[in-house]
Amino acid sequence: MELSLDLSTVAYGNDGDTAGYATSEGTWLRVQWRPRWRLAEQAWTGAEAASVLRGVARPELLRSMRWADQDRDVVWKAEELTLIGSKAVAPNGTPTADPGLSDAWWVSLKTSLTALAAHPTGRVGMGQEHLSLRIAEVYGGEVATVVEEWTTAHADLHWGNLTAPDCWLLDWEDWGAGPRGLDAATLWGFSLGVPALADRVLAEFADDLATRSGRLAQLLFCANVERAFRRSGREMPFTGPAIEAGKRLLSELPA
Incomplete structure (x- = not known):
């Protein structure tokens, strides 16, 4: 089956290595390299691996293909x-006003996150080592960072990966186990x-x-924000509140 792409609908990924287009068949084509x-x-296999998830509002993968680009020494994939x-x-990813989302x-x-959390997986969305290193980098040894509860997570749940008025979860590259x-x-932070x-x-x-795991996950977000601000000096709408929230969370979490 041949597809024609509506170039006016293009949506680029944040890292510049993906692009998506509406197609002539009423589907969405995501190209990455x-x-x-x-x-x-x-x-690389996030969307394929997500095909096993049930009870989660997400796009369904219909088909995919890969091809090698010898000249650039890269591999392309279209899904x-x-x-x-x-x-x-x-x-x-960052709202500047209340989007007025319905109770439904x-x-x-x-419902989607509950179903996702219960799904077993060998993938890792956010591991213990990374969480501990990032929190220690910003806050030193002020808090014990061992996570006691783990569930399956989307692991990149900002407001650019959620839709309205119907709630769909997009971009399944990073999903896997993470702190409860x-x-x-992540959504709170953004x-x-x-x-x-x-x-x-x-x-x-x-x-x-x-929960302790939930507070550590919040502290991780705050640590990432403060680290980025120290490095770039660039402020986002959530920067000041996240830095203040980090101080509060430190006082709530024992060393």
Whole structure:
């Protein structure tokens, strides 16, 4: 089957190595490339591996193909997925105003994340070593970072990977095991520039975020934000609130 691409619909990935297009068949084509030495990375097979997930609102992978580019020494992959009609809540991942999501939207998100959390996997979305190193890099040894509860997570759940008015979860490159509450903590962090939205995330996912693992996941987000700010000096809507939240979380988590 041949597909024609609507070039006006192009959406580029944040790292510049993916592009997506609506097709003449009413589907979505995602094209990506990797140098050969990166083909072993789990992100390369994320959409394929996500095909086993049930009860999660996500695009379905219909077919894929790969081909080698000898001249550039890279491998290309094209994945045809079901087309999601709803748009990203915030294409850059960070809302600047309350998006006014319905109660049904929140129920759908919680249903998807609950189903995902229960799914067994050998993939790693956020490992203990990385979490401990990043928190220690920013806060030193002020807090014990051993995670006691692990679930399966999307592991990149910002507002650019969620749609509305219907709630769909996009971009499944990084999914895998992570601390309980990782997805909720990430979404909370990217919401901090809009206090009402951050509070809604805290309320909807209170059971996960109130756990020690959930607090460590929140502290990880704050550490990443403060680290990035120290390096670049660039402020995002969530930068100041995240730095302040990090101080609070340090006082709540024992050393």
